[in-house]
Amino acid sequence: xxTEVKSTCCYCGVGCGVLIETxxxxxxGLRGDPDHPANRGRLCTKGATLSQTVNPTYRLQFPExxxxxxxxxxxxxxxxxxxxxxxxxxxxxxxxxxDSVAFYISGxxxxxxxxxxxxxxxxxxxxxxxxTNSRLCMSSAVAGYKQTLGADAPPCSYADILQAKVIxxxxxxxxxxxxxxxRYIEDAKAANPDLKVIVADPRRSxxxxxxxxxxxxKPGTDIALFNGxxxxxxxxxxVDQGYVAxxxxxxxxxxxxxKNYTPDKVAALCGVPAEAIVQAARWFGVSDASLSLYxxxxxxxxxxxxxxxxxxxxxLATGHIxxxxxxxxxxxxxxxxxxxxEVGGLANLLSAHRDLANPxxxxxxxxxxxxxxxxxxxxxxxxxxxKALKTGEIxxxxxxxxxxxxxxxxxxxxxxxxxxxxxxxxxEAYANTDTAAYADLLLPASGWxxxxxxxxxxxxxxxxxxxxxxxPGEARHDWxxxxxxxxxxxxxxxxxxxxxxxxxxxxxxxxxxHRESTRGRDLDITGLSYALLEAQGPQQWPYPAGASAGKLRxxxxxxxPTADGKARFVAIExxxxxxxxxxxLPISLLSGRMRDHWHGMSRTGTVPRLFNVEDEPLLxxxxxxxxxxxxxxxxxxxxx
Ligand code: SF4
Numbered sequence: 274x275x276t277e278v279k280s281t282c283c284y285c286g287v288g289c290g291v292l293i294e295t296x297x298x299x300x301x302g303l304r305g306d307p308d309h310p311a312n313r314g315r316l317c318t319k320g321a322t323l324s325q326t327v328n329p330t331y332r333l334q335f336p337e338x339x340x341x342x343x344x345x346x347x348x349x350x351x352x353x354x355x356x357x358x359x360x361x362x363x364x365x366x367x368x369x370x371x372d373s374v375a376f377y378i379s380g381x382x383x384x385x386x387x388x389x390x391x392x393x394x395x396x397x398x399x400x401x402x403x404x405t406n407s408r409l410c411m412s413s414a415v416a417g418y419k420q421t422l423g424a425d426a427p428p429c430s431y432a433d434i435l436q437a438k439v440i441x442x443x444x445x446x447x448x449x450x451x452x453x454x455x456r457y458i459e460d461a462k463a464a465n466p467d468l469k470v471i472v473a474d475p476r477r478s479x480x481x482x483x484x485x486x487x488x489x490x491k492p493g494t495d496i497a498l499f500n501g502x503x504x505x506x507x508x509x510x511x512v513d514q515g516y517v518a519x520x521x522x523x524x525x526x527x528x529x530x531x532k533n534y535t536p537d538k539v540a541a542l543c544g545v546p547a548e549a550i551v552q553a554a555r556w557f558g559v560s561d562a563s564l565s566l567y568x569x570x571x572x573x574x575x576x577x578x579x580x581x582x583x584x585x586x587x588x589l590a591t592g593h594i595x596x597x598x599x600x601x602x603x604x605x606x607x608x609x610x611x612x613x614x615e616v617g618g619l620a621n622l623l624s625a626h627r628d629l630a631n632p633x634x635x636x637x638x639x640x641x642x643x644x645x646x647x648x649x650x651x652x653x654x655x656x657x658x659x660k661a662l663k664t665g666e667i668x669x670x671x672x673x674x675x676x677x678x679x680x681x682x683x684x685x686x687x688x689x690x691x692x693x694x695x696x697x698x699x700x701e702a703y704a705n706t707d708t709a710a711y712a713d714l715l716l717p718a719s720g721w722x723x724x725x726x727x728x729x730x731x732x733x734x735x736x737x738x739x740x741x742x743x744x745p746g747e748a749r750h751d752w753x754x755x756x757x758x759x760x761x762x763x764x765x766x767x768x769x770x771x772x773x774x775x776x777x778x779x780x781x782x783x784x785x786x787h788r789e790s791t792r793g794r795d796l797d798i799t800g801l802s803y804a805l806l807e808a809q810g811p812q813q814w815p816y817p818a819g820a821s822a823g824k825l826r827x828x829x830x831x832x833x834p835t836a837d838g839k840a841r842f843v844a845i846e847x848x849x850x851x852x853x854x855x856x857x858l859p860i861s862l863l864s865g866r867m868r869d870h871w872h873g874m875s876r877t878g879t880v881p882r883l884f885n886v887e888d889e890p891l892l893x894x895x896x897x898x899x900x901x902x903x904x905x906x907x908x909x910x911x912x913x
Contacts, residue, residue: 278741279306281728282320283381283721284871286605287311287453288730289320290811293722293741300327300722300742310811311431311730317452318869318883323721325880327742333704333717334746342692346715351747355758358671358714361696363765365669366398371648375402375658375667378618379675380411380607383726383738385780386751387609387618388787390673393759394652396642397766397774401629401652402667404620406675407613408655409682410606413572415614415622417581418603420843421589423835424795425614425626428827429564429600430732430813435461436598437564439556442472443584444495444570448479449868451604451731454566455480469556473498474570475863476893486553490543492861495571497847499583501539502554504531506590511558516592520831523842527586530844542847558591562598569606573864579845589840595828604731611729615796615814616787620652625791641790643773655681663690673700673751674718678707679873700754703875718751719744721876726752726780727806733813733823735798737806752780792818795834860898 277292290309294302303324307314336354337346349357365373378390387405394403415425422428434440434457447455462468462483472484473495481487490498506512507528517524536547543550557563565588571580585601593599605611617623617638624641627634635647653661659681661667670691681687691697691711699712702720709715723744729735744750749757756775763771777783781803791797791814799818806812813823833840850861867890869883877883892909899905 278739280738281736282323283608284319285451286607286610286731287451288608289316289453290736295741298742300324308810310734312453315453315456319871319877322880322882326876327722328879329745331703331879332745333701333715334748335717337715339713354714355761358698359758359761359765362669362762369668371398371400372402373667374669377658377670377672377677378405379673380405380407380610380613381674382751383609383724383728384612384616385726385783387613388616388783389752389755391616391618393755395647396644397759397763399648401620401648403652404655404658405613405618407607407610408619410569410572411610413577413581414603416578420578421582421585422840423833426795426827427603427731427733428594429602430825431457433564433598433600434458437562438560439469439563441557441565442480443567445566445568445604446478446480450866471553486549488545488549488553490545492863493850494543495580496583496845497539497542499587500531500534501536501550503586503590504534505551505554506558512590513592517590520839521589521842522839526844527842530846557587563593564599565601566604568604575850576848582843582845586842609728615729620654625794626796659687659690662694669696670694671698672708676706676708676873676875678711706875716754717746717748719748724750727784734811736811737803752783
């Protein structure tokens with residue numbers, strides 16, 4: 274019988290809804306969900322080909338134990354695999370303490386998966402060594418929002434794109450990385466020819482093609498640009514003084530700093546004409562509704578938090594926040610990086626946007642979980658976690674739904690760390706990722722189309738994800754693997770409480786516990802349930818008990834979740850990147866995304882239609898840089 278099941282695309286943070294078509298237990302097709310608020314039926318090439326990725330050939334189907342690294346794994350039963358894993362972790366913890374083990378997880382996981390991983394590490398074992406590949410993309414956005422607005426909450430919605438009068442895209446290339454968002458920008462431009470699009474990007478990116486003004490700034494000069502634009506806003510009387518006085522603090526200190534960021538000085542720093550900086554500031558300040566969209570170009574930087582603060586300042590100074598078509602909108606990279614942030618799935622965060630550094634927050638989480646305490650010492654963040662694995666400070670690591678042997682920076686060091694580890698567990702849907710070669714134990718996980726739970730997209734919208742087919746072989750859901758392991762580990766560690774700590778029979782029970790942890794917090798979802806999400810469709814947070822709808826837009830009343838209710842300007846300065854001052858490293862390289870692929874390509878690489886679009890990675894270089902180095906197009910090919 275043919276049926277359609279509601280789910281989401283598992284690639285980027287736009288979070289498009291899909292309808293998965295099944296017949297006789299097989300996925301036979303897919304279409305965009307016309308009722309999903311993120312995409313209204315549209316899909317990009319990656320989303321549209323999702324049904325072609327369901328191929329058991331590439332899947333890990335049974336637990337496998339590897340006796341010696343480099344050799345093929347031997348099939349194991351789940352009981353034996355998880356018992357052995359629990360014994361290895363318990364022995365390591367007994368001998369070396371809780372911080373000798375770590376979990377490296379993923380923005381691809383569902384919120385419920387994330388929640389139990391976090392509770393396993395911080396609640397049962399007593400270590401904050403749980404970090405995620407979202408660290409590499411979104412941690413600056415988290416810190417930027419918290420430092421300025423007081424909470425990690427993107428205040429805008431996709432609907433704002435269609436109402437904006439100015440769209441400022443900085444450090445993002447949505448035409449390639451967030452294609453459905455870019456369709457909205459195209460729609461907005463078509464509906465309103467007066468809409469001004471400004472793109473700040475060192476490259477003339479695909480998104481810059483639609484721009485009325487392209488600011489081809491030098492890499493790493495974002496703060497100079499934002500401070501320079503603020504300088505122009507102040508000098509030309511475009512600051513909303515009433516808004517600044519009533520709803521913000523710290524403006525004077527920043528205004529003092531940006532006196533030095535004259536258009537001429539900023540032009541020299543950024544490598545763009547002074548007139549272009551003035552033009553961008555004027556458009557931004559004069560318009561009724563200015564919206565900024567930004568992503569990894571700001572986040573992935575040694576001063577990523579300040580990059581985020583710099584663009585948010587422009588909104589606070591002009592009052593372009595908390596009203597239709599306006600606000601600083603951080604685009605999320607991964608499909609559920611937001612869900613991970615909500616449950617505190619990072620080494621320095623706790624559930625429901627609580628801070629590990631805050632003793633009251635730690636006590637609240639300990640009370641919610643019914644444990645004596647949550648450790649105060651921050652865990653290792655992603656890169657440091659692998660460094661600690663290499664030095665032996667961390668001895669056992671559990672990796673889930675991510676491929677660090679391909680995707681973390683400094684690959685040689687990461688692979689050495691994995692080789693140096695005493696014990697590596699990999700929980701993964703695919704059999705042949707690069708990290709699989711380093712695992713002592715491989716645990717098969719369910720994948721897209723097979724999972725139940727929830728995800729949150731860039732615009733704070735929570736969608737219920739439904740399974741269309743069962744997972745292949747003996748693959749199990751991520752949350753199930755974690756809960757089963759936690760119960761076994763708890764027993765071995767002598768915990769009398771482990772069944773009470775991990776009582777879940779299904780993901781809904783986990784969601785309900787997570788929901789309770791948000792009560793009274795900025796992301797309060799106590800009014801939501803699986804039943805409501807299924808009956809009424811995706812909903813934006815906050816959605817507290819008693820509400821009849823989520824919030825399309827935050828901070829409409831000008832009150833921010835800070836101690837005094839005011840947003841904060843941060844006194845930030847431009848600092849050149851360390852590399853820019855090193856003569857041995859004369860070229861700045863920028864990373865980008867291939868439109869038809871996702872991350873390490875373990876899924877998209879299995880689809881010929883996608884794989885054949887670009888058959889190898891590309892390094893693009895300015896013709897002058899090539900000429901100065903005696904390079905010709907294609908020389909890298911010749912190097913093999
Ligand atoms: S990759 Fe992103 S834009 Fe494309 S369909 Fe999936 S969620 Fe939508």
